[in-house]
Each structure stands twice: as C-alpha cells, then as structure tokens.
Amino acid sequence: MSFIIVATTILKDSLLLFGQLALIITAVMIMVEFFQEYRILDKLLALTSPFTRLLGISGEADLPLMAGLLLGIGYGGAIIIDSTRQGKLSSYDIYLINLFLVLCHSLIEDTLIWAALGAMVIPIQIGRFILALGVCYLVSRFLSCFKK
C-alpha cells in the first residue's frame, strides 16, 4: 500500500517538474527562433562591445559572446564555432571568449529555471557575470605580459 502512495507521489511530482521545464524550454526555443529570424543578435552587439574593448579583444568577438550569453553554449554553439573559424580572431581572442563563456552563459534559460525552482538567482547571475569579467581581465593582463 505504501509503495503505491510513494509511486503516485513520485509520478505526480515528476510530472509537475516536467511541465515546468516544458514551459520554460519552449519559451526559450521560441525566443531562439525569433532571434534567428530577425537576426536580433547582430542588433545587440553594441551591448558587449564595451566589454570586448576592456579585455582588449577584437570586435569580432561580440557575436560569439552575445550568442553564448543569451542563447547558451549549446544553442549558440554553432554561432560560436562558426565565428571562430572565420579566421578573424586570434587564438588569444578565442581563449578569452571561451573563458568568459564557460563561466557565464545562457543567462535567460538558466535564470528562468532556477527562479522556478526557488533559488535567489538574479544576484548570482550578476555575481557570475562580474566574476567572469574579472577572471578574463586578470588572464588578459597576465597573457599580455607574454605577448610583448
């Protein structure tokens, strides 16, 4: 008897979680399609350019950074790999882009999901952004010592 109660609770709760995730993921996917259709990322590049300038990397880095930040490494991956293969970015630029993105990416999807679970996620995302910027800044200073 108690097994049935356990099984129904697990089933009910997991379906609830499943539904929540379905809503969020679908909303994110509609956004991804919308971004692709209207080339929204290209229009938002001005937002990341102060940061690429601060880190001393090429302006060509804005597109992969924006793709990673908004869409995530998974869904923005194609854009990230494409833009690094066009040959306009040095390996130094690419390393800093990857360093920034592994620390801080997919701001929209991840924020929605953790907020739905009940974590205080917005301060963490802000902290993560600052952390990624700080780490990249330190590494860029460190690497530029060797470049000269």
Place this chain on the structure above:
Amino acid sequence: MQILSRGIRRGLNVTWELGIKVVLPAYIVVSLLNYTPVIKWLSSLLEPMMHLIGLPGQAALPLILGALVSFYAAIGALVPMGFDAKELTIIAAFVLCAHDIPIESVISKKSGSRVSSLIMIRLLAAVCLAMLVNYIL
C-alpha cells in the same frame, strides 16, 4: 506565426529528449534512494567537504551530476531532496558555474581553445562563488 510553431515544436522536442532521458531518471532514482539508507550514508561521508560551502552532504549528488552529466540531471536530482531557499541558492551558484563540463568542453575545443585550464578555472570559480553565497546569506 511560423516562428511560434517552429519554436514550440523545437521546445517540445528538446523537453521530451531532456525530460525522458535526463530529468525523469535522475528524479526517480533519487526519490527512490530517499527511502533507502544510501543517501544518509553518502551524506555522512561527504558532510565535512560540503560543509565548506554550507551544504548538507547529500547536496554533493546534484553538484556532481550537474558537473559531469548535465544541468538538467542536477535539477532532476535536487528537487526530490527538498532543499530550502538558501541551500538551493548555493547549489545554483555552483551548478551555474560548473555544469555540462564534458559537452561544453567539446564546443570550447572545437572553437580552438585548450580546455584543461578552462575546466580548472570553472571548478575553482564554482567553489568560490558557492562559498561567497554561503557567507553572504
């Protein structure tokens, strides 16, 4: 309109893939383990280490699953454990910094970077951010 229907279709596909293959298995296994002594045993084993970032020992399970398997596996595993808001926030800090490491490393590698240092910095950042959140809250 087309965008909407494409988005919904893609969203449901992804949800199905993730949900059936990742979230539900993690959720069900952890829910069942909750009725066995395994979680308590694991918890007492890892308590001292997890204490550093202000989490109970069993929280190691979602952290490890998140780092090595996927973000969504961590979610499937943590929901049945019933953490409070502070613990959830610390777990979020850690998992947001360090998740899907095998998959995301492939992308970093394909775009042309060496990944070993990236992974080290990520793990270090995850621990530091989790400690900071624990200290502030």
